[in-house]
Amino acid sequence: MHEVGIVQSALDIAESQARAAGATKIHEIRLRIGQMTGIVPEALEHAMTVLRGGTLAENAELTVEYVPAVCWCVSCEKEFAPKGLFGECPDCRVPSADIRRGMELEIVSLEVD
């Protein structure tokens, strides 16, 4: 959905961190992205190929660790793994507003020279 902005921001962070560490090249950028962010990994990759030109990450790969979501069901008093973007309890079908995992959106590390 806002994949372009996310990749742009990740590239900015990666470049400034790489420069600060005296690196001249970024080989890999690792992201952690939760299921409930609704971010589409393919769209990230596409944005990456468009935006990385002319940066230290010109030839870098984007590696995405996809974090499956965990929601809490108040009626059943238990955690469950929702399907897709709808945090619906598989047992009682009640949508959960309590997302315990799956909202992650972070740049984890870089592989540089």
Next chain:
Amino acid sequence: MCLECGCGLPGPTRIDGKPADEVSSPLVEGVEAPNHSHTHSHDGYTHSHDHLHDHEHDHPHDHGHDHSHTHRQIDVHQAIFTANDRLAERNRGFFRGMEVFVVNVVSSPGSGKTMLLTKTIEALGEDMHVGVIVGDLETDNDARRLRTTGAPVVQISTGTLCHLDAEMVARAVGGMDLKALDILVIENVGNLVCPSGFDLGEDLRVALLSVTEGEDKPLKYPPLFRFADAVVVSKMDLAVACEFDRDAALDNIRRVNPRADVFEVSAKTGEGMDAWRDYLNRMRTRRGSLTSRP
């Protein structure tokens, strides 16, 4: 410019007819967007040295070609905020300082945003000072309709762009007397996809679903409804004629966004307008009491 959906080439954005970058605003002039990566880069630097040795061993070069040096890993562990997110946070802080409650209204084209806002401003009455920013690709028809209420209206013509962003709003408020306003409503460009990805710095996001659009819109376009605080089911006077399945619609909204406050309204007949207006007043008061806390 909207690489998000590829919906068009960069069009010149205009505010009340003027090129947007010629419009002065305290929120834009002479200030760079705060750069989070800069403030954190020193942590990252130290961090990378701490871990240097481990990682050199973790990632040996075993893929054929010779390098005289090894790859090394820099640990970053930093949340990603887009440039728009940062500008939106600035807007939000500015709006709080001005004590103006900001509402962002999103929907597909023609769901009834302009009519709802016109009637809402009337319903709020003269004691509540409302200003409007309205985004459209072209034409100032909506701005003119909204001006009939007597409220100050700033028009953003986005050219070919399918959504408003935080920077356009920052510029648009440059010419407004925010101190004199209690509520600023922003009518976003009619679009089901892109506006949901752009925080404008609002306090309240409202998504409209008109009964003529079909009950399954929330399932087909989840983000629009998912990131809304309130959903207004609009044009209720047409519900019977459209064989609108109310239960299915409410169910679908709840599936996508169990936390949303839902209102069923007809701007035309006034049905449901009181509850909607009271809600806005309530949310504004609540926001006010949160900000005035030390």
